[in-house]
Amino acid sequence: MRVSFFFAIATLLPLQLINVSAALAQSSPLRIEITQGVIEPLPFAIPNFIAENTVSNEYPQNISRVIANDLTGTGLFREIPETAFISQVRDFSASVQFADWKAINAQALITGTVAISGDNLVVQFRLFDVFANSELGQGLQFTGPISTWRRMAHKVADSVYSRITGEGGYFDSRIVFVSETGAKGQRQKRLAIMDYDGENVSYLTDAETLVLVPRFSPDGDRILYTSYATGNPRIHELYLNSSQSRVLEQSTGTMSFSPRFAPDGQTVIYSLEQGGNTDIYSLNLDNGEVRRLTSGPSIDTAPSFSPDGSRIVFESDRSGGQQLYVMSVTGEQVQRISFGEGRYGTPVWSPRGDLIAFSKQNRGRFHIGVMRVDGSEERLLTASFLDESPTWAPNGRVIMFARETRGELGRFSLYTVDISGRNLKQVLTPAGASDPSWSALQK
């Protein structure tokens, strides 16, 4: 089930029916500034996309639903139900009756068509700024195999989101995570992969071997994870196109874990335990060269690269409890950045470079939080019995994490939350789920 290869990237053909200069000249009021924290979601209308030629009606309907769910799921948009519509859109290229959409306060209008072409679906869409009486950006066309209809819908939603917020989208992305079944004392864990919204789940390993904390490569083609397959925990690399995996470290008397790719995709940073002491190392996948980055008797773990590849944030208990530190890629210029009450763990550098997400344990509660790279402006976004394993959406505006409920029947599930702390939502999965890792936007 690899979509990345056969989804011959949507031939991104601007439609030829738009007066581009007029659209650009309009300074549009249709704009959401995410940073300000949105109180009132922007109302939009998305009439079911028009079915063209012989395409079955389910595709236009389902594609319209996925687009609407993507947008409303952000908490930034509110869909106006079809029952409120005054006019219908029956002709994609006809001019829009803006007055009819203004009357129901639809600030944005999304129209589209779905056609079939051989084994492919062809999806076209246009976005209108209703109160400016104009189109926002150009119409776009996506072409892909029928089985990838969800991806095409996500791409439309990403375009709409991006045009209105000015930020990159995050809907056409995937999550690798640990699927959990069985009682709390006998958990069985498998690596699993799914779309960002919990759809299209498939499994990468069986339940025989304990596996932990998978991480996507920058290109989304490989997964790093920790497995007990050879006895002690060892870091592994799995190729998604072949499902083949290999162990990356197997020196005797050690345990290796908590691996993560550098932005170049060819360097891996990880923790190596030897004689009870855990330090951070880097491994060059091209030449096998290993470099030790931290030393001393403390537990140094959970390293994460800055997006420019120049620095690493990690956790260490060198000062007593777990705290966050930043160092250069060579292990120098170490600086502690967390100073608040409690224990800080699993720091993750934002893809935008501006923030560090972390989990925090304080006074019997766990939190997901963010702070600036220098440790300032710490904000806690969640609170529960146990929240851990934050991972960033590709646009650095949303964080997914794992939450475990308390007690004998305690179970892990995945949640997302905005960096504003709003819009906390569960991501539905077929079984328990932990250790999420969010991919980059698919190409």
Next chain:
Amino acid sequence: MNYMRLALSMFSIFLVAACSNSLGSDVNEFNGQSDLANISTGSVSDVTSPAHFQQVLGDRVFFAVDDSSLSIDAQAILDDQANWLLENVNYDAVIEGHADERGTREYNLALGARRANTVREYLISRGILETRLETISYGKERPIEICSNESCYALNRRVVTVLTSGVSG
């Protein structure tokens, strides 16, 4: 330290229960799913048996929150383990380190390793050959008690000395 005493007293109750009904060798319930090596455990009344090691001497020691130091009680148990291993050279051991659920996954893996290594070093200091002792950490992955209270956490913050067949055994 109250927790530690509580844990140890609960442990003692278990011992009494295990001893009183155990002419057989059904130690599965006591040990949990991941702590039994694939060896026959024998009878607790046989001082050379793994059952005796597990149930009379005690195969595990407990730790305070986020701590890997050995209490006086833990040292006493490990002294008994060391003496037993010195007498029964047909057995080696895998030392399993565990943490409770109140921590992040990665840190708890490292903490379990640190605890296991503390026990290993202690047994070596009591004369056991390094080559007979391996360690493995399960972090918070294999709780033996599953409630979300300190009574369970105290029993999960453990290192278990799991006997294996030795080279000559």
